Each structure stands twice: as structure tokens, then as C-alpha cells.
Amino acid sequence: MSEDMDAMRRVLMVEAARSSPVARPWRRDALALLVVHGAMVVAALAVALWVLDHPPTLRPAWGSASTVLLATATLAGLISAVSLGRLARQFRTTSFAVGALAVSAHLAVFWGPSAPLLHDADCALAELAIAAIPATITVLTLRRFAYRFPRAVSGGMAAALTGLLVLDLTCPANGLLHAVLFHALPAALVLVAAVAARARGVSYSHVP
Amino acid sequence: MSETCVGAAASDEALMAAFRDGRQAALSLLFDRYASRIQAAILRLTSDGALARDITQTTFLSLVRGRARYADGCRFRPWVYAIAMNALRDHMRRRKREVLVADGGALLEGESHVDRIRDLGLEARLRAALVQLPLEQRQAVVLHHVEGFAFAEIAEIAHCSRSAAKVRAHRGYRRLRELLEVGEEA
Numbered sequence: 001m002s003e004d005m006d007a008m009r010r011v012l013m014v015e016a017a018r019s020s021p022v023a024r025p026w027r028r029d030a031l032a033l034l035v036v037h038g039a040m041v042v043a044a045l046a047v048a049l050w051v052l053d054h055p056p057t058l059r060p061a062w063g064s065a066s067t068v069l070l071a072t073a074t075l076a077g078l079i080s081a082v083s084l085g086r087l088a089r090q091f092r093t094t095s096f097a098v099g100a101l102a103v104s105a106h107l108a109v110f111w112g113p114s115a116p117l118l119h120d121a122d123c124a125l126a127e128l129a130i131a132a133i134p135a136t137i138t139v140l141t142l143r144r145f146a147y148r149f150p151r152a153v154s155g156g157m158a159a160a161l162t163g164l165l166v167l168d169l170t171c172p173a174n175g176l177l178h179a180v181l182f183h184a185l186p187a188a189l190v191l192v193a194a195v196a197a198r199a200r201g202v203s204y205s206h207v208p
Numbered sequence: 209m210s211e212t213c214v215g216a217a218a219s220d221e222a223l224m225a226a227f228r229d230g231r232q233a234a235l236s237l238l239f240d241r242y243a244s245r246i247q248a249a250i251l252r253l254t255s256d257g258a259l260a261r262d263i264t265q266t267t268f269l270s271l272v273r274g275r276a277r278y279a280d281g282c283r284f285r286p287w288v289y290a291i292a293m294n295a296l297r298d299h300m301r302r303r304k305r306e307v308l309v310a311d312g313g314a315l316l317e318g319e320s321h322v323d324r325i326r327d328l329g330l331e332a333r334l335r336a337a338l339v340q341l342p343l344e345q346r347q348a349v350v351l352h353h354v355e356g357f358a359f360a361e362i363a364e365i366a367h368c369s370r371s372a373a374k375v376r377a378h379r380g381y382r383r384l385r386e387l388l389e390v391g392e393e394a
Contacts, residue, residue, distance in 0.1 A: 008265050009239055013232070015272050024276050084279060145274055146294035147301075148367060206266065206294035207274030208287070208367075 029082040029141055033155075037074060037134045037162045044130045044166040066105035070165040073099035077158030081142060081151050084208065092154055099157055103184060106168055110179035123171055123182040127163035131190040135159035139197045146206045147198060156194030160187040220284035228275045238284075239268060245355075246292050252350050253296065255339050263299065267292040286357065290365040293347060300343055337387035345380030352377045 076095035080088050138155040164187050171183070216237060218226070227234035243264055251260040270291050278287065338346055347366060351357045352373075357365070362373040 004261055005243055008243065008261075008268065009236065011265065012235060012239060012268050012272060015269055026277065084277065145277060146291070147298060203270075203294075203298055205274035206270040206291045206298060207277045208290050208294065 026082045026084055029144075030079050033078045033082065033134070033138060033141060033158070034075065036137050037078065037158065040130055040134050040162055041166055044126070045169065048166070048170045066102060066109050067165065067168050069098055069102035069105050070161050070168055073102045074158045074161045074165065077154045077161065078138075081138065081155035081158065088151070092150055095154055095157065099161060102161065103164070103187075106164060107176060107179050107184065109168070110171075110174060110183075111176050112174050113176075120173060120178050120182050123167055123173070123178070124186040127160075127167060127183060127186040128190065129163075130166050131159045131163035131187070134162050135190055135194045135197075139194055139201065142198050143201045144204050146208055147201075147203055149195070149199075152195045152198040153191070155198070156191040159194055160190040163187060163190065221282070224275075224278050224284050224287075225280060228278050235272065238271075238288075242285075242288055243268065246288070249289070249350060249355055250292060250296060252335070252338065252354060253343075253346050255335055259299070263292060263295050266295040266299075270295060283361075286361045286364045289351065289355070289357070290367075293365050297343070333388060334384075337384050340387055341380050341383055345376050345383065348373055348376035349380040349384065353381075 073095050076091050076098060080091035080095050083091060135156060138159050139152075142152060142155055164183060167183050218234075218237070220238065220241065223234040223238050227238065246267055247260045247264040250263045251257060254260060254263075267288065271288060274291075278284075338349065341349065344366065348362055351362045351365060352359070359370050359373045359377070362377070363370045366373060366376075368376075
């Protein structure tokens with residue numbers, strides 16, 4: 001027993017001397033994720049505007065509200081994914097509530113009849129492409145501490161809403177069916193994939 | 209850098225803050241205070257000595273790697289037990305085997321848990337009964353009855369509400385009583 005303990009102590013001391021903490025204070029993690037998500041939105045908008053010659057879509061005033069709600073839910077989701085204790089719970093509640101409201105507002109913006117066409121799938125591909133990098137980096141960040149399902153959902157939701165935010169600003173199409181099939185459904189896929197990836201991934205540390 | 213004393217008289221919280229801020233001597237003291245207690249708690253939960261050793265090592269490695277997430281003002285004892293329970297939960301999730309048997313072996317074909325309990329002495333019967341409980345109830349019973357945590361602290365460790373922790377422990381105690389009564393009657 002004591003030999004086991006001595007061996008364990010030696011391993012720990014070596015690890016403590018060798019490693020700097022892989023989990024940074026949560027504010028730095030939140031800031032890093034925010035930069036990644038923000039950079040992805042800016043890059044996607046730049047590609048839409050200058051490469052694809054796709055000007056931002058002008059929406060009625062309540063259309064802008066959906067953009068603000070999506071950005072707010074993304075931010076709250078990021079904070080709740082990496083923060084601690086009561087703050088995490090508060091931000092989680094906020095992010096889920098605002099996220100649901102934001103998706104509803106996004107669908108409301110596209111309210112109207114439409115016949116989905118094959119080229120509408122571009123929106124789905126855009127959602128998946130934009131959300132892929134933020135989702136991957138979020139999952140890698142979350143592997144630094146203990147797996148918690150609500151935390152994984154918050155992180156996955158933030159990545160999914162990033163793609164939705166870009167589509168909210170640039171998609172010229174109309175029709176509720178289009179928004180459900182080619183915006184909301186791929187976003188849900190991103191969320192499920194991120195949660196599944198985190199659940200299967202090994203945790204480097206089990207700190208809360 | 210923390211100016212906190214890292215002597216043997218220092219509180220757990222002061223030691224952890226000092227370790228987080230770069231004073232490695234504090235880790236050794238924390239290890240002395242908690243390693244065997246955590247190993248004993250995991251052993252009670254799993255009845256598997258090798259697993260208890262692994263989880264204890266994983267707990268302290270996690271503490272070392274994730275030390276930057278220790279917040280000032282956070283009580284150390286529930287925090288380190290939360291790490292241990294997270295590590296155990298993660299291990300169980302991976303192994304997908306909730307039912308562990310008292311001696312670590314599998315039940316023989318046709319042998320029920322009650323049969324197994326009947327053949328053992330009181331302490332062993334209690335251990336055998338304990339491992340029949342679902343992990344959450346087992347955790348609540350061991351943390352409350354053996355480790356002496358309050359329900360609010362168990363809630364913190366197990367990531368649930370205080371009332372959920374109470375319910376888990378209550379159900380665990382009730383199930384334990386049933387298992388032991390069945391063993392006595394037989």
C-alpha cells in the first residue's frame with residue numbers, strides 16, 4: 001500500500017514539474033473560444049461578400065433582432081461551456097432560453113411558402129463548414145476538464161449558432177421550409193455531433 | 209504568487225492555492241492528507257483495489273493538470289472528491305458496467321446477488337449489498353455515511369441539487385436495508 005502511494009507520489013511530482021496546467025482560468029478559455037467563433041463569422045461574411053459577391057440581406061427590423069439574439073445566445077453558450085459553478089448554471093439557463101428564442105426568430109424571418117430546390121443545399125453546406133472549426137476547437141477545449149452533458153450541449157449550441165448567424169445575415173432565400181431544412185437541421189446536426197464527440201473523447205483532467 | 213505558508217498546519221485551501229500558484233511542496237502535503245482517504249472511498253464504491261488505485265492516481269493527476277481551475281474561496285475537500293467522482297463516473301461510462309461484484313469477480317451463472325450476500329459475514333455482506341446499488345445511490349451513501357459530507361456538499365460533488373442528493377441517499381439506505389434483510393431471512 002505504502003509502496004503504491006510512494007510510486008503515485010513520484011509520478012505526481014514528475015507531472016507537476018513537467019506540466020504547466022492544461023486548463024487555464026475559464027476567462028481565458030472563454031476569450032479564446034470567442035475569438036475563434038468571431039473570426040469564423042468575420043471570415044465567412046468576407047467570403048460571402050467579396051468572393052461570392054453575396055451582399056448582406058436586408059431584413060425588417062425584427063430580422064435584426066434575430067441576429068442580435070443569435071449572437072447573444074452564442075456568447076452565453078460559450079461562457080456557460082467553460083465557466084464554473086453558479087455562473088455556469090446561470091449562463092446555461094440564459095443561453096438555452098435565448099437560443100430557443102433566437103432560432104424561433106430566425107425561422108420567423110424566413111416565414112412564408114417556398115419550394116425547396118437542390119441548390120438550397122448550399123446553405124446547409126455553409127452551416128456545416130462554418131460551424132466545423134468552432135465546434136472542433138470547443139470540443140478540444142472541453143476535453144481539458146470533466147465531461148458534463150449540459151456543458152457539452154452549451155458548447156455545441158454555440159458552434160451551431162455561429163453558422164446560423166452567418167446564414168441569418170447572408171441567405172437571400174425565403175420560406176420557412178428552406179430555413180428548417182437547410183438552416184436549423186444542419187445546426188442541430190452540428191450540436192449532436194459536438195456532444196457525441198465530447199462524450200466519446202478522453203478527458204485530460206477531471207476537474208469540475 | 210501566493211505568499212501563503214505551505215507548512216503542515218496550513219489549511220487545504222491555502223495549500224491548493226499555493227500549489228496552483230507554483231509552490232510544488234504543497235502538492236505533497238495535499239497528497240498525504242487525501243490520497244488514502246480517496247482510495248478508501250473509491251474502494252468502498254467499487255470493491256476493486258486496482259481500480260481504486262487507478263482512480264486515485266487519475267484524481268491527483270487531474271488536480272495537477274487542472275490546477276488553474278481551482279478558484280479562490282472554493283472548499284478543497286468537496287472539490288477534490290468531485291474530481292474523484294468525475295474520474296470514477298468517466299471510467300464507469302467507458303466500461304459500461306454498473307454492477308460490480310464484491311470480490312471483483314463476475315457472478316456465476318444462475319447465482320443471484322442475494323445468494324452471494326447470504327454467504328458472507330456482516331461487513332462483507334454490507335459491502336456486497338453496497339455494490340448492488342446504482343452508482344449514484346452508492347456514491348450518495350458512501351459520501352454521506354462514511355465520508356461525512358453534508359447533502360449540500362454531495363450535491364456539489366455529484367452535480368445535482370441538494371434534494372436530489374437526499375433522495376439518492378434515502379433510496380440507497382432503503383435498498384441496502386432490503387438487501388440485508390433478505391440476506392438475514394435466508
